[in-house]
Amino acid sequence: MLKQRFISGIVLFVIAFLAVWFDEPLPWLTIGVTWWGVMALREFNHVVAQVKAQPFIVIGTVATVLFIASPHVEDSLPPLLTGFAVISLLYLLKPGDRTQAFIRWGWTLAGVIYIGWLLSFIVALRGLDGGREWVLFALAVTVASDTFAYLIGRATGKHKMAPSISPGKSWEGAVAGAIAAIAIAMILKPVLDLPSSYIALGLLGLAASAIGQAGDLIESLFKRNMAVKDSGNSIPGHGGFMDRMDSVVFAAILVYYYVVLFAQ
Template sequence: MARWITGIILAIAAVFLLLYAPPTYLKILVCALSLIGAWEFFSITIPERLSVKIIGLILVGFGLSIVIYCQEAKALLFFIYVVMFLSFCIQFPGPVATPEKMRQTAFFVLGLFYCCFLFGILALMTDLPQYKYFLFLTLACTHGADTGAYVVGKNFGKNKLAPLLSPGKTREGGYGSVLGSILGAILVTVLFQVTVNWWLVLGIGAALGVIGLLGDLAESLLKRGFGVKDSGKLIPGHGGILDRFDSLLFTSPFVYFVAPYFQF
């Protein structure tokens, strides 16, 4: 019950913010969420290194400030490239790196990409023409995919999709994910009354259904690999920020990069 109540509250809040909040406020909100997500990520992958987690948070915050200032994905990619390069260079003068130290370095770099680039792209979507349409399209497809996967999987699911990663997911649920995402894309396009190529809308809906499912599995892979159930406890019934945004972090970059192909 807590999961459903929290989900409804979050959905209403998301719709209100997307309709009425200025783009700058949305970017600030995404930055705050990314910092929480970064803390969750580093707490899972590098729990014993408090100093590394703090440095990671600072770098994520700095990287996302670049997003707000430069308003371009290339600047964010260059920042991540520099940090990744320096993360390995600073180890050259010291003793030979141990496997554990290299593991920590690898997850540190992955965490920066995961929480800085993926959240950063979500923030950059507010700079797109017709950004409200694209944000609602992304959210509707992602939520529609989750709902479709749950409904179809619960009623018709028989064949496991990835039993080692997520025992509850089925292939039938995967088909429901694609169907739910397509319906979400159609609904948003009709409500916004935009004139677009419907084949493009249907194709993006289908693609987001698959990408969202893979994003969910990627989060499951991370948590199962480290033996944790949830990334955090911030959201009652849902876990942490990464648990709630697992699919959205993978669907939003796809929409961001295909948005220029829309002709309104």
């Protein structure tokens, strides 16, 4: 399992690096994130359908794709959100069994917001000045945090962080992940020529590790509520697409707002 996890992680990071670095002749990062979002939404719908109610697959998938791509069109979010809300509500009136109509609508909305809207921040971050470097920063800090939290937590973790949500996560692992994130953040300053001080980047790395691990707990809470261990098994050693997006998405959102507010 550990060998599979390592190999899969390396392959994913290399693909992500290439997609972030090159944006011609096509916006490869947007294409990759969109594909990832569609696959993650598919897992989300499958899990929810087993224990709750089947979300609206077509409407949810189209909305997810549009949300992820929305940063390419200025001021597209308000009309997109309005259109999705109106169309999905009108869809409730179609002939057929309507006993779970609003439950299905609610889960459709949840999937689009959690996956489509949040993933769009990775695309939005790439579109900022110096966005290529900042996306790589967010990815590297998250990978370092997740990797060391997993390894150290597995080897020495005795004090459980949230046993009712994720019994495998420990405070020892969380601290190790935070230290790794700070170290990588400061190493990347000269490597990526980031326009922030070492102290600021160290604090950003710490915050990204913390919010990334919180995002991982949110994903664990979702799976526990759905009574599943993993959202899927598409990625050897890692589970499904949803399992690998939680911490990255939350860290990318944090980095996005840091860049917008303090680094531009």
